[in-house]
Amino acid sequence: MNHLKTFTLLAALTALFGGLGYMLGGPTGMLIALVIAGGMNLFSYWNADKIVLRMYRAQPVDENHPNAVVRTYVADIVQMARDASMPRPAIAIIPNDQPNAFATGRNPQNAAVCATTGLLDMLTREEIRGVMAHELAHVRNRDTLTMTVTATIAGAIAALANFALFFGGGDDRERPGGIIGTLALMILAPMAAGLVQMAISRAREYEADRVGAEIAGDPQALASALQKIEAYSKRIVNMTAERNPASGQLFIINPLAGRGADNLFSTHPATGNRVRALMDLGAKMGFRTPPPVSPVASPGPVSTSVPTTPSRPAGPWG
Template structure:
């Protein structure tokens, strides 16, 4: 089923890419866009994860790292991957103050999980485990290929649309729709790509929350982490994500909230709804709601209450 969803998603993005090419250069432009999209899909399958890791300056780490928090982070990921029946992924840190995390890779054997320095600094060990278990769930569900490839293709669609005014013939009549059609394309094509991403991403986040909570064995810790990350993402800008908004769907929490970016077509469910689902899962797992209540997006529930600690970067 995941392979079918991936094919349908890539087909939709390829069709959109061809539509952009047609609007810019007519039938010739559509043919060029088809060839380019085919090459881009093939290239993305093998290289999109490397592009994303390089974009965010991810640095692989291991048990020999001098920082104790990083060593614990690496050890916990290795242990949870083993318990989940997964190959050990590459574990990396991203030099960024915004607490966040993502997973990438075309399959479990070629996966990488990444946490920002801000996340390791802000969260407790149990909360970090919860977040990384969520990312391992994406690996287990083979979501990483879909999310990484669609981020690359959607970014290419947005870039092609934004450059639409500079392509095609000198005479606007050579472009289907003329200048008005091109202007409409520049606005609507990135939104359409975002809608295609959103169609699958939101459901995947709920499923990764559920499986991640089961891997870590602590839904409350993940719920608490989501609330902390969401709150900080609204105050701390992630410059790389702002420059590459199509990559925002990779993260556990939308990284674009820091600068009031247009989140009308957010690929992430509301954090309050995710927290509520996790707390209900905790009840279903027989875990007592033992911690203080807080309110997130209008949802009152119980989450971990832990004292803040000095992290590895402060």
């Protein structure tokens, strides 16, 4: 089923990319766009992990890291992957104050899981285990290829649509729609690409929550982690994600400031809904329901300048 989803999604995005090329340059433009899209698909398939890891300046880590928290982080991921009968993924940390995490790679044999330094700083060991188990679930479910490739192509569609603003329209009779059609497509194409991304994204997150909770053996820890991550993500801006919004779907919680609604245009389910599903799973697994988590004070206004670290428990990053 995941292979079918990947094929369908790539086909839809490729067709959209070709359609945008047709609007900009007629049949010739469509042919060029399809060739580019095909090349991007192949490139993304073989380099899915490298693309995103480089974008976020991920740093590989292992059991010999000088920081004890990082060593524990690595050891827990290795142990959970072994218990889940999965290949050991590449493990990295991202120098970013916003607590978050993602997984990438074309298959379980070529996967990487990453946490930000903010995540290791602000969450407990049990919560970090829950988050990374969620990412291992994405790897086991083979979601990582879908997430990374669609983020790459959707970003390219948005870039091509912006290109249309400056070079589209005019009197070229080979270009359908003229300036009005080009401007309409410039607006609608990124929206359509986003809708294709979102079509399977939210269901995928719920499934990764469920499988991740089973891998870690503690649904409540993951539920607590989700609430903390959401609260801090509204206070600490992830500038790399803001510059590359198509990559936002990769993270466990949307890293783009102020976007948490559970609606048609959200790549992530509402955190409250995810928490309730996890608490229901915990009850089935025999966990007693704890009191609601209140990890931080009201997030307050979102910063649009250099991110600053809010008051938080002391951690290994200063």
